[in-house]
Amino acid sequence: MPLLILAEACYADFVSNIRRARLPRLQAALGVLALITFTVAAPAAPVATAKAGSVMRYDWFGRSLLPHYRIVSYYGNPLAASMGVLGQGTTAGMLSRLAAQEQAFRAADPAKPVIGALELVAVVAQRSPGPYGYYSTQMPYSLIQDELELARSHHLLLILDVQIGHASVPLEVRYLAPFLRQPDVELALDPEFAMLPGDIPGVQFGSMPTPPVNWALRYLQNLTARYHLPQKVLILHQFIESMVPDWQGIQEQPDVALVRDLDGFGGWQLKSAEYERFIHEEAIPYFIPLRSPFGVRGALNAFYAARLRSHFVVCGGIKLFYTQDHPVATPASVLALDPPPLVVIYQ
Numbered sequence: 001m002p003l004l005i006l007a008e009a010c011y012a013d014f015v016s017n018i019r020r021a022r023l024p025r026l027q028a029a030l031g032v033l034a035l036i037t038f039t040v041a042a043p044a045a046p047v048a049t050a051k052a053g054s055v056m057r058y059d060w061f062g063r064s065l066l067p068h069y070r071i072v073s074y075y076g077n078p079l080a081a082s083m084g085v086l087g088q089g090t091t092a093g094m095l096s097r098l099a100a101q102e103q104a105f106r107a108a109d110p111a112k113p114v115i116g117a118l119e120l121v122a123v124v125a126q127r128s129p130g131p132y133g134y135y136s137t138q139m140p141y142s143l144i145q146d147e148l149e150l151a152r153s154h155h156l157l158l159i160l161d162v163q164i165g166h167a168s169v170p171l172e173v174r175y176l177a178p179f180l181r182q183p184d185v186e187l188a189l190d191p192e193f194a195m196l197p198g199d200i201p202g203v204q205f206g207s208m209p210t211p212p213v214n215w216a217l218r219y220l221q222n223l224t225a226r227y228h229l230p231q232k233v234l235i236l237h238q239f240i241e242s243m244v245p246d247w248q249g250i251q252e253q254p255d256v257a258l259v260r261d262l263d264g265f266g267g268w269q270l271k272s273a274e275y276e277r278f279i280h281e282e283a284i285p286y287f288i289p290l291r292s293p294f295g296v297r298g299a300l301n302a303f304y305a306a307r308l309r310s311h312f313v314v315c316g317g318i319k320l321f322y323t324q325d326h327p328v329a330t331p332a333s334v335l336a337l338d339p340p341p342l343v344v345i346y347q
Helices: 003-021 025-039 091-108 141-153 169-175 210-227 268-281 295-311 331-335
Strands: 070-076 114-125 136-138 157-162 185-189 232-238 256-262 314-320 343-346
Touching (some): 136 169, 157 232, 185 210, 210 256
Parallel strands (some): 232 256, 256 314
Antiparallel strands (some): 114 136
């Protein structure tokens, strides 16, 4: 792992441990000061390209992913086959199935380029509280790094899925910061596992109000600006409206594509109808903060909005289940949806 990425990993791990253990602020300040001293001399992070001499760029897809590409992803965790296809069978077999699935979508829609992805559940909700009472477990950096290297070796994106349990979005997303600073790593939030006080993951359904979603959007936007990254993607999983109850308050960011992904399994007729209702009836309103709607400022704001509207991307996504959907929708059926999903996730 490059030196600065290792330092960033140490920093994120350090901050996470402080927050989980609630150490005194003085100890935290001393630790951060020591880390700053260490990282000042570190070389620039390779956030845009591979090492010198490599034939592969980590931003090989360009400055924007959506809506220019369609992402076809395999979901899960290599430590648990029950979580999805990513952890089932051999690695070679899983990659072969994913490649075949990508090719099926290319054949069904030759006009839309397809990018494959691995969606790793990097923060896993659990039914036991754990040592900090968060009902979730962070995957070790070594596992995430292995998945990133696997993705890169096959020209795939890596999507990091977060199931917060009783933790917080900022806590868990910052833990993943060393990887999210990479141009080929995206983020997914899973409100199903964002639990209310007293609830247990897997027993009750969770929900996520818009403030943590907006925090994640701003965080990714700031990463793109600070590290000159390509567009970031934030996937928001849900399958019932109560999982994001105040979705009207979601505030888009210019360099982050938001994917409203319909999860849930069952018959295709019901699932396809729910997808189209979900995408059309829960359209995110356009929003530009801190600008007056009145007078000259209002006119300028309207002009500004018209100029930038094409840069704000809200895309449809759908998750398909190999063992629980009856039948599993074909690429032709998926692409017949209105609008056709730009992100298709298999679990």
